Amino acid sequence: MSRIVVVGGGIVGASVAAHLADRHEVTLLERGEFGGGATADSMAVFTRLRLSPTRIGQRLRDRSWRSYELMIDGGAVGFTRTGSLHAPPPGTSDGSADGDDVRDRYRTAGADLRALGVDARVLEGSLGDRGFAIDGPALFVPADGHLAQQAVVDRYVERARAAGAAAERGVSVEGVLADGDRVAGVKTDAGAREADAVVNAAGPHAPALNAAAGVDLPIRRTRGPIVELAVGGDGGTDSGAHPRPIPFTLFGDALYLRRSPRGYYVGEYNTDFDSGSDVDPGARDEVGAAFRQRARDRLRGALGAPDATLTAVDEWVGLRTVTPDGRPVVGATDRPGLHVATGMNGQGVTLAPAVGDLFARGFDDSDGQRTDGEDAGLLAALAPGRF
DSSP, rough: EEEEEEEEHHHHHHHHHHHHTTEEEEEEEEEOTTTTTTHHOOOOOEEEOSOOOOOOHHHHHHHHHHHHHHHHHTTSSSSEOOEEEEOOOOOOOOSSSHHHHHHEEEEEEEEHHHHTTTTOOEEOOOGGTOOEEEOOEEEEEOOOOEHHHHHHHHHHHHHHHHHOOOEEESSSEEEEETTTEEEEEEEEEEEEEESSSSEEEOOOHHHHHHOOOOOOOEEEEEEEEEEEEEEOOTTSBBBSSSSSOOOOOEEESSSSEEEEESSSSEEEEOOOOOOOOOOOOOEEEEEEHHHHHHHHHHHHHHHHHOOOOEEEEEEEEEEEEEEETTTOEEEEETTTTTTEOOOOOTOHHHHEEEEEEEHHHHGGGSSSSSHHHHHHHHHHHHOOGGO
């Protein structure tokens, strides 16, 4: 049994802690509230829809979904099935050569997804039955939807505590303890926490902890502005009172839509890796008037409601941690004692169960009993040593 400190009580850190706690002495540390930060800022979408699907990515999603199904079927976690849709921005999906290129790309992606076991469909013609006043082509996966992410985090924290873990909120990690070359714990504003291993699952704050340990991994942060718009006037409702049901929709220019409690969320899904660009998580900026207007224009265009009154009722800027190859970074670093579970590329909610399970299995594989061939392949694909 090892003493393990997991830094970061978002959905990934909570999953790692829960999966480790039945075999180790685990302490989970969170600077704010469990499930706060990047987890709370996310759209909590579980999606299988990708334009360049890979077998590794699908195996991770399948593994996560098996865990989520147990939570959903047991009533511990809510799931709203909406389907997910990828479409060109309104006004660009006509019969032009560009439209034909998009159609071919969707057909290829749909065939690739079906080969991986995903029900993926290319939609043509009007998307009115999906709540939109736009035409296809579009790529649609009907099984996708969004989860109640706070309930997932709470479930993992409860599971970790039930197995004997300590879970502490309001504790900020300020550095690492060292025993020679080995990381031997963390320094916090509430005192030192000694450990045999430290797991960095601190999301947007992970690069700072890596740096404190002398570890350099190619992880960058990108902005994710989100505006929640309530709809008035004559558009965007199914009965004059309720927002129309729509799939989670990602457009080709990285804007996305999701139904919200009071209308619709409009956000930007920026996961491009730029080695020369980063965002300071301690200095988040405002959404800004330009993005707010862009969000209104997109929603009006998608709903076919050019005169609808759109009121911004909430807005924030979330952060994503991205990597060069679009895969998370999971496992032991080259600094003894420091492990990572970060770089989720905007898929933290989708992949958290798989990451927690795989991390724990890899950590405990000294006897060769906890990983099979598939586990070993996935762990190698996510390992920090690939960079």
